[in-house]
Amino acid sequence: MAQIFAYIVHKGGAVDDTAAELAVAARKIDASAQVTAIVVGSGSQLDAACQGAAKLYPQVWKFNSDALAYPNAEMIRKLLTKMVPADAIVLIPHDTFGMDLGPGLSIKMDSAYAADVAGIDGVDGNTLKIVRQEFAGMAHAHLAVDISKGAVLTLRPGAFQAEKGAAGAGSVTDKSGEAGDLSAKRRYLETLEAEVGDVDITKADVLVSVGRGIEEQDNIAIAEQLAEAMGAVVSCSRPIVDAKWLEKSRQVGTSGKTVKPKVYLAMGISGSFQHLGGIKGSPFIVAVNKNPKAPIFQIADIGIVEDILEFMPALTEKLSG
Numbered sequence: 256m257a258q259i260f261a262y263i264v265h266k267g268g269a270v271d272d273t274a275a276e277l278a279v280a281a282r283k284i285d286a287s288a289q290v291t292a293i294v295v296g297s298g299s300q301l302d303a304a305c306q307g308a309a310k311l312y313p314q315v316w317k318f319n320s321d322a323l324a325y326p327n328a329e330m331i332r333k334l335l336t337k338m339v340p341a342d343a344i345v346l347i348p349h350d351t352f353g354m355d356l357g358p359g360l361s362i363k364m365d366s367a368y369a370a371d372v373a374g375i376d377g378v379d380g381n382t383l384k385i386v387r388q389e390f391a392g393m394a395h396a397h398l399a400v401d402i403s404k405g406a407v408l409t410l411r412p413g414a415f416q417a418e419k420g421a422a423g424a425g426s427v428t429d430k431s432g433e434a435g436d437l438s439a440k441r442r443y444l445e446t447l448e449a450e451v452g453d454v455d456i457t458k459a460d461v462l463v464s465v466g467r468g469i470e471e472q473d474n475i476a477i478a479e480q481l482a483e484a485m486g487a488v489v490s491c492s493r494p495i496v497d498a499k500w501l502e503k504s505r506q507v508g509t510s511g512k513t514v515k516p517k518v519y520l521a522m523g524i525s526g527s528f529q530h531l532g533g534i535k536g537s538p539f540i541v542a543v544n545k546n547p548k549a550p551i552f553q554i555a556d557i558g559i560v561e562d563i564l565e566f567m568p569a570l571t572e573k574l575s576g
């Protein structure tokens with residue numbers, strides 16, 4: 256079986272939730288694999304991230320360079336192509352950076368590429384069986400990937416549930432001296448922090464999140480009344496922001512905010528991976544949707560098949576009464 260490598264995303268010294276998810280996915284490919292975590296960056300934050308990764312992986316390769324302070328897919332593609340055996344399996348989170356890094360890496364490694372992998376059914380000889388979701392999660396596609404010449408897989412954030420208490424004590428090896436040429440045509444200029452807006456949904460314990468099921472702008476008030484009765488904050492899916500019914504600062508998802516509430520009420524939200532990608536920390540999810548086959552029900556703790564325009568006022572009345 257080929258060696259497995261996991262590319263670790265980290266920020267401010269803390270590894271992203273996807274680091275643990277990649278470890279789970281690696282075990283589904285090969286339960287006995289000694290998976291290597293690759294952590295790139297610079298300075299003390301890199302050291303902290305390596306320590307975080309070592310709790311999840313038996314071995315961690317650290318690459319420390321000022322050039323790697325900001326993740327540059329062009330540089331990291333070069334680095335991985337040099338360091339990783341050509342027949343290796345490389346796991347990367349399917350976030351915007353992973354979408355930039357993965358395809359080109361597979362071309363450079365001349366290996367197979369599978370994007371947005373949501374499930375792994377195991378390996379049969381040189382065939383890796385994977386699952387992807389199609390039609391906004393309404394259908395599952397089972398695919399066979401030829402891994403005889405290695406593979407690059409980008410894995411959907413949140414699809415592989417991290418095991419609690421699965422921590423180990425791996426070793427960190429500084430491989431910075433072997434990184435080779437880290438020049439790139441692409442240059443880092445600056446980081447622009449997104450505006451926080453009138454409320455900071457990332458700090459809320461309870462979110463009442465509305466999607467296209469809210470139907471029209473005037474109905475946002477129904478969600479606001481429920482949020483007030485619950486001591487919650489209103490957030491939303493992207494179509495609501497696109498329609499200018501709520502500010503961008505209220506959007507949950509891969510191109511919006513990452514939230515970590517204790518309770519998440521998904522009201523008329525279908526459950527696209529771009530939306531779910533913004534919900535972290537395993538909150539208790541209550542989904543209300545008219546369509547019993549809506550993908551959100553696959554991850555909800557409680558699923559209610561109901562019209563939100565009837566459900567929300569009724570709940571507000573109960574809570575206020």
Ligand SMILES: Cc1cc2nc3c(=O)[nH]c(=O)nc-3n(C[C@H](O)[C@H](O)[C@H](O)COP(=O)(O)OP(=O)(O)OC[C@H]3O[C@@H](n4cnc5c(N)ncnc54)[C@H](O)[C@@H]3O)c2cc1C
Binds near residue numbers: 493522526
């Ligand atoms: C690059 C990219 C980035 C993206 N980033 C984000 C992101 O950050 N956040 C995000 O949310 N999306 C994002 N999207 C969009 C995403 O793909 C989905 O289109 C979006 O999440 C769908 O929003 P929704 O669930 O509100 O709408 P829909 O998918 O249209 O779902 C509406 C749901 O409401 C239900 N419904 C309708 N009426 C009612 C009713 N009266 N009562 C109860 N249920 C009802 C329907 O059954 C349906 O399930 C992104 C897309 C791309 C391509």
